[in-house]
Amino acid sequence: MKNDIHDLNLLLDSKIKLIVIESWEERRVLETMAALAIKRAQTWYTWNLLDGLRRLGFGADVEASEDTTDPETALKQIRRANEQALYVFCDLHPYLESPRLIRLLKTLAMEPGASPTVVLVSHAIALPPELSRLAARLNLSMPSDEQLAAIVREEAANWTQENQGQRVRTDNRTLEQVVRNLRGTTHAEARRLARNLIADDGAITQEDLPALNKAKFGLLDMQGVLSFEQDTAHFADVGGLQHFKGWLANRQAAFLQAGDVKDAPKGVLLVGVQGAGKSLAAKAVAGVWGLPLLRLDFAALYNKYIGETEKNLREALHMADCMEPCVLWIDEIEKGLAPDGSDQGVSRRLLGSLLTWMAERKSRVFLVATSNDVSQLPPELIRKGRLDEMFFVDLPSPAVREDIFRIHLVRRELQVPLFNLTQLAQASDGFSGAEIEQAVVSAVYAAAARQQEVGDAHVLEALAQTSPLSVIMAERLQALRDWAKTRAVMAD
Known part of the structure; x- marks a missing residue:
């Protein structure tokens, strides 16, 4: 919380009058605002549709004669009072299409000097264009591995206290995996998942991990964009692909070891014949390396609203970063990135976002992409440096x-x-x-x-x-083989 208070304090010192905080943890945001108000010796108020404006801390109370449950009335009251205070509005986002409400927020945001500061809090807030450049956005910090481990230990201690001193059974290796798999959740979500993990039998075992990951992804609600694959194959289930198996074996230690690794493996592209085992090989990478397998579905990325498709991709990639180390599998990648003049440039913007992430990521996320039609892939993606290698998967011998x-x-x-x-x-x-x-x-x-x-x-x-x-499709298959002879490494 200290970092969040520090960042909010800097925003207030910079005289920004409209702050947006997107978070699922409303209670944590309010606790942070309370700590900040105490630090600055400043009055603060909250607003929601049920209670209207409510004063917290020191300062003058809201006039009782007005019904401030109406957001427009509440903002007019704030403007009239012109008090140098913090006003935290929870769930104002459904009303942000009202021209009068937009004008009120804009007026408050442009007020100079000692004037009110409005903080909008909700799980998702899309500001209208006329407000976006007047506002600052702040993301609350996610819990670190140490904090996640502390949450699991606290829940274990609570279970012990409630069950006559019985200790929660686990081991260090499983505990480390639980902490790793809780990455990307908020403090409250991590606590809820840890509690459910322990509650049924007072133990944290390897058998609990698949259920934990399933519950986590259900909680995060990625709407099918990013899914957790529990059924990861082993290379014993994959016939052939000897060169690919050897290549992965040589790089396994370099990828899995802790800390930043110079020239760490980035990922591979598997191209070839449909049904030849590319998808099974992608699953096998996670199975052999003992890593979570995340599947990114490009078809589910697309949204009818401008900008939402790219936002979905950024959120999915961020989630993969939080799950490190892991394997990210993009099946039939050409279907999402192939140039299409009818999509108003969405595929090009998706490609740009993906390439930026591939070039700048510091997390240990091993990308495995598969493609049935490499001719549809943009050259920026398949050039050396973006991925470590491109393997051609031919029909089996x-x-x-x-x-x-x-x-x-x-x-x-x-x-x-x-x-x-x-x-x-x-x-x-x-x-x-x-x-x-x-x-x-x-x-x-x-x-x-x-x-x-x-x-x-x-x-x-x-x-x-x-x-x-x-x-x-003999002709297309032969053309694909001819292309791969000088451009790809044979997987078998």
Whole structure:
């Protein structure tokens, strides 16, 4: 809170008369304002729709004859009183389309010398253009790792006190992960999540972490823009990609070690054939490195209001920074950044925001982007320096197809020795990993319908009935391979 009081004090000393604070923690904002008013020996008032203007601290009370629950009446009262005081308005944002209200705020904001200071507080405040340049915005500081750890310990102590001295069971490694996963939450949100974590069984274990992350992202309400992926694959579930696996193994320690690392790994771009395993490989990075996996959905970014799309991206990237170290996965990135003359430049502004973040970020966020059509990607994104490497994921070789068949047979609890994997690999020439999986699924359905055990014949039949993408789109696939020969590193 000390830093917040210091920053607010500087704003008041600079004679700014309109301050905007966007925060979900109204109570914390009011506590900060109370501490600031005491420090400055200054009268302060609060306003909300139910209570109107209320005086707090020292100073003259509001005239009882006026109903100050109406925001226009309250602002007129402040203007008439012309007292050098702080006026904190909670939830005024629904009224900021009123011309009279805008004029009143503008008049107060332009008052010189010793005059009232109006502070607007809400979870989101969009000022009209005529007020935006007269106001200063302040963001409350987020809790540090030390503060988050203290919150968890306080909640553990409270649980112990309420349960006849029983101690909360946990270990240092799990506690560190809980603190890391609480990053990006406010003090109140972190306390609520920590309390829920402990309440059911008086323990904080590894099994609690997925539920914690799910609850956190539900609380943050990213509206589908940024989601937490709980099902992170392991490379044992990914056939082939040996070069990519080796590349990641060589950089794992450099990325995971604490502190700033010179030339720390930034991320990769996976391009190639649809269904060849790019998305599964992206998940596997997080699974092998033991990191949270965040998925950024470009389709959910777009908003009909001007500027909101770019704001959604900035908030999502900020959330990823708060979750460090983590893996940020952007699937089919070309769909969000491909130039489109009909979007009024939104895709270009999104690209600019993303490139700025990629160039300036200090956080340990490893970016894994996938693309099916690299020709649609802007050259600024794929040049060296933005990302560490670009890998091309081709259709699997015969040996890799055997591995893929083995993985999907085991996943469906089928006896691998009963299948001729070499024959199946030969019959699936030109198939992607996704197409091989669907052939196994079709074989299981067909065998069940005939009340038979699944065998080679069922899988071969399913393969024969499938036209792979490599046949349907042979020309585009060949063009992609020709492009990748001199521009990308083969993932396998």
